[in-house]
Each structure stands twice: as structure tokens, then as C-alpha cells.
Amino acid sequence: MDIVALLIDFILHVDVHLEAFVANYGTWVYALLFAIIFVETGVVVMPFLPGDSLLFVVGALCGVGLMDYATSIALLWGAAVLGNQCNYAIGRFIGPRVFQWEQSRVFNRRAFDQAHAFYEKYGGFTIVAARFMPFLRTFAPFVAGVARMTRAKFTFYDITGGGLWVVGIITAGYFFGSVPWVKQHLDKIIWAMIILPGVLVLAGAWKAKRAAARLA
Numbered sequence: 001m002d003i004v005a006l007l008i009d010f011i012l013h014v015d016v017h018l019e020a021f022v023a024n025y026g027t028w029v030y031a032l033l034f035a036i037i038f039v040e041t042g043v044v045v046m047p048f049l050p051g052d053s054l055l056f057v058v059g060a061l062c063g064v065g066l067m068d069y070a071t072s073i074a075l076l077w078g079a080a081v082l083g084n085q086c087n088y089a090i091g092r093f094i095g096p097r098v099f100q101w102e103q104s105r106v107f108n109r110r111a112f113d114q115a116h117a118f119y120e121k122y123g124g125f126t127i128v129a130a131r132f133m134p135f136l137r138t139f140a141p142f143v144a145g146v147a148r149m150t151r152a153k154f155t156f157y158d159i160t161g162g163g164l165w166v167v168g169i170i171t172a173g174y175f176f177g178s179v180p181w182v183k184q185h186l187d188k189i190i191w192a193m194i195i196l197p198g199v200l201v202l203a204g205a206w207k208a209k210r211a212a213a214r215l216a
Contacts, residue, residue, distance in 0.1 A: 018057055041141070062170065081158055091144060119143070127140055
């Protein structure tokens with residue numbers, strides 16, 4: 001329970017923890033951030049690690065001179081791309097095994113064919129859009145691997161989406177993170193960055209389920 005409490009505290013007060021880490025360990029903060037982003041995007045069982053809020057705070061620290069803007073973008077873009085590649089590789093490795101369960105209602109050949117067709121048609125948009133949605137950005141590359149989305153297509157959208165995500169949010173933090181109102185309400189902004197994308201995903205899933213029920 002102590003580890004869970006510590007993780008929750010880190011997520012909700014990531015600005016305080018990162019600033020203290022920079023003060024105590026200097027450039028080692030880049031290694032820590034690389035590891036967090038890589039694990040959050042690269043290990044399918046770690047979707048709860050901070051992503052959006054972490055990048056925003058990194059941008060804010062760059063804005064006040066505690067971190068380097070160009071170095072942060074280069075390293076964390078690399079971490080995001082490599083993390084997705086790892087997750088995709090795990091999906092490709094696991095996929096052929098789980099879809100051999102012909103009697104399963106979820107993991108069967110028909111489900112695989114449907115997933116493969118979806119990712120070949122809409123996978124690019126899914127990989128890019130999922131970058132901005134907690135939990136989905138962890139699962140999307142894994143499912144792309146399971147569905148056998150082609151490696152070249154996945155890599156293109158992985159690099160594109162990773163760049164938009166990392167550069168966009170770090171830059172937002174760089175310009176707005178030191179604004180007094182933002183600093184005063186940063187805890188609420190972090191909560192919003194965690195909750196709102198999830199609400200949008202659930203609302204979209206609910207609407208899609210209702211639409212499918214009407215067609216059935």
C-alpha cells in the first residue's frame with residue numbers, strides 16, 4: 001500500500017517531485033523520464049503511469065531553465081517511439097498464440113481478421129489519436145501488433161504520433177506552465193488531463209455500443 005500511495009502522490013504532484021529530483025540529481029532526471037515514458041508506452045500492464053501531465057511539467061521546468069527544451073524533446077520522443085515499438089512487438093509475439101483459441105468468444109480467427117482489417121484501414125489514425133488518451137496509448141500499439149498491422153505503416157504513425165504528443169505537450173508546458181493561474185491550479189489540471197480523455201473514450205464506446213445494438 002505504501003508503494004501505491006507513493007505512486008498516486010507522484011502522479012498528482014509530479015511537478016514537486018520532478019523539481020526536487022532535478023535539484024538533487026541534476027541531469028539524471030533525463031534517464032528517469034526516459035524510463036517512465038518508455039515503460040508507460042511500452043509495457044501493456046503499465047498504463048497508469050503519468051504521461052500527459054509528466055510532459056507538461058517537463059515543459060514547465062524547461063520554461064524556467066531547470067531542464068533543456070531540445071534535449072527533453074529528443075529523449076522523450078525517442079522513449080515514446082521505442083516504447084510503442086516494444087509494445088507492438090509484444091502484441092505480434094502474443095497474437096498468433098491467443099488467436100488459436102478457436103472456441104473463445106473473444107480470441108478467435110474471426111476476431112483476428114476483423115482487428116487486422118480495422119488496423120489496416122484506420123490504424124494510422126488510431127495510433128496517432130491514442131497518444132493523447134491515457135490507457136489507450138498503452139493498449140493501441142499492443143493491439144496493432146496482435147492485429148498484424150504492417151511494421152512500416154505502424155512505424156510511420158508511431159513516429160508521427162509520438163512527435164505530435166511529445167512536442168505538443170512539452171511546448172504547451174514550456175509556454176504556459178509558469179503562468180501564475182496554471183501553477184496555482186496545476187493539481188486540477190493534472191486531474192483533468194487524466195480524467196477527461198477517459199470520459200471521452202467511455203462516451204465514444206457507449207455510443208458505438210448503442211449504434212451496434214440498433215443495427216443488430
